[in-house]
Amino acid sequence: MAGPTLRDVAKLANVSIRTVSNVVNGYAPVSAELRARVQVALDQLDYRPNLIARNLKQGRTGMIALAVPELDVPYFAELAREVIKAAHAHGYVVMIDQTDGAADRERELLGRDSRATMFDGLLLSPLSISADELRARGNSVPIVLLGEHIFNGSFPHVAIDNVAAAREATAHLLELGRRRVAAIGDQPYATGETAQLRTAGFRQAHARAGLDVRDELIVSTPHFHRRLGAEAMERLLALPEPPDAVLCYNDLLALGAIRALTRAGRRVPDDVAVVGVDDIEEGQYSTPSLTTVAPDKVGIARRAVDTLLESIRGELGTPPEIVVPHRLIVRESTVGERAVGEGTVGEGAAGDSAAGEAAAAR
């Protein structure tokens, strides 16, 4: 089962182990003649370097881990795809772990018996673990956090400006003349920081338009899945005065909401306009197609990987807070058939303004 080693090749070619290693790696100067002889032996035995041994010697593995809650949530799948590509570009491969958003699964990643020592670094999309706990445990491996939580400077962190994203999406609905705008996806508890930022943006948009937010139109959901979006929408439709528009905190909630609306015989967007966040591919092909806030996923993946590699190389000073641009993509679920093809609003500008306005967000 075990393949040939340098020793085997050396014996066959009648040279030292070290010379074979030099040929394999193209290191020290080796005469053409000898190189050829070694090469023949390499080919004959079909030698493949044992990377584990190489790693042990070099102290690094060329692998990073990516921990996401659920790989079959399209946003994470699309993000994982980009992370793998970005890592590849730097010669790294990616091990993927699923935490299911469970705190103890997230803890396991950092625990004593984890495989953390097999990886040069960890990209973590934390859902349940708290900042303090992560700080207390996460001292063994370079870590970069993705998109969730506020860890006030303890770890490098890559995300969009969630307040601005929600504010712009809400403003879009208000500009269309909608006046009973609901929000689906709030999470008013410790580990729901991202959701709370989006709620803040939702309120900001109302405030700037001089409108009041009706609290009964803000619906909490423990997760961001299609089913919960549908259920939340059904609850909203049961209100005495149902909404005429909904901001959903991600696209899955939005698609679930649309499903509930069409099932209930409501037209989207005529009766109720719907906007999501994430820009998953599914939203381009749904009926109606989905207006959404598109985070720059490629940018998130690249910046996260770059930052992690810097951290691995020890080049990182103060953990950076990296804000990645986003933009509102207007499709049928808010403007109907008018949305010809890929209508885009605020491209570039939205992203640029985001960083600046983030400071203003309380």
Next chain:
Amino acid sequence: MAGPTLRDVAKLANVSIRTVSNVVNGYAPVSAELRARVQVALDQLDYRPNLIARNLKQGRTGMIALAVPELDVPYFAELAREVIKAAHAHGYVVMIDQTDGAADRERELLGRDSRATMFDGLLLSPLSISADELRARGNSVPIVLLGEHIFNGSFPHVAIDNVAAAREATAHLLELGRRRVAAIGDQPYATGETAQLRTAGFRQAHARAGLDVRDELIVSTPHFHRRLGAEAMERLLALPEPPDAVLCYNDLLALGAIRALTRAGRRVPDDVAVVGVDDIEEGQYSTPSLTTVAPDKVGIARRAVDTLLESIRGELGTPPEIVVPHRLIVRESTVGERAVGEGTVGEGAAGDSAAGEAAAAR
């Protein structure tokens, strides 16, 4: 950066390295007193075993690789999720690679400089690489193939009975009275074996119903993406006699087709009924919801991982051809609002019959 080693702990606790190792692993008998002293030192230094060194010594890594074409294709994301879970249950972790269906990316996995030596085994979902080539190269690592291609016995292989799946889906459309049934997704070339099996099933269903297949209604697509499904549907609608039903070879094609239909003002299923394959979650929430053939993804993942681990342990004789059950799930895209909730047809029976009828399929 580098953590403490057994040597550091041994020095602190004033014992031999070997004894520390014994404590960590709970191996040889160690007196309670000494064990306690070592434990204190372990805790104090926050020792974590270097898994790379352990792996080098033991000759295995506890990691398997999963290579899929695209992680953001929902079917592969859902499958990856189950594979990760199944591997976890056996104490293995999963490294994920994306090949983009490119032959040279698939070759890379097996090539001399690949990281294959870092993994105990490889689960491969091959799209482009040919059987011969795989056989010629794939001798270094235990391999199990997923769902694609026929490799006539060279490698263990896990898949559904594609002929039966397509036949049952087509039969469902015919039983609804549709008489101009189209197929989207054929791939009449070397690496399109799976698609060809589905086309065979499509033809079988017609034959059994005593109907002719109209070849102009079979549309080829190089990939199974939403956009191609939409484009294929548009081409079908442009025919002098457009179809009244479509079998799409996966759900993404089907969702693209539905999108094209609604855009063109056709009603689904009234004007055209649509059925897919894969049962991705998206199809439950689309409008209309999608009738589809559901492969037993959990079963595929489990059987594949189990088989791979057997192969790693050297317990595998002749490479098995494993057929996993499937079932037709009827939703709105074929029967309209009649589909209450999760209407299911042929559950179990379909799966059972699948294996038996596979033999009959030429």
Next chain:
DNA sequence: TGAGGGCTCTGCAACGATGCAGACATAATG
């Protein structure tokens, strides 16, 4: 009392690769 046995604990070698320093032969230099 002394041989045998069980229980703890230890040191050495090894997994397969690479870093380093040096050996040896040849070429360049004064």
Next chain:
DNA sequence: CATTATGTCTGCATCGTTGCAGAGCCCTCA
């Protein structure tokens, strides 16, 4: 021609861990 520089090649030590064999020690039993 002696000396230094240059170019090839090699052996040893090492990464951090575990397998193996054996060293002490205390206890038991004839």
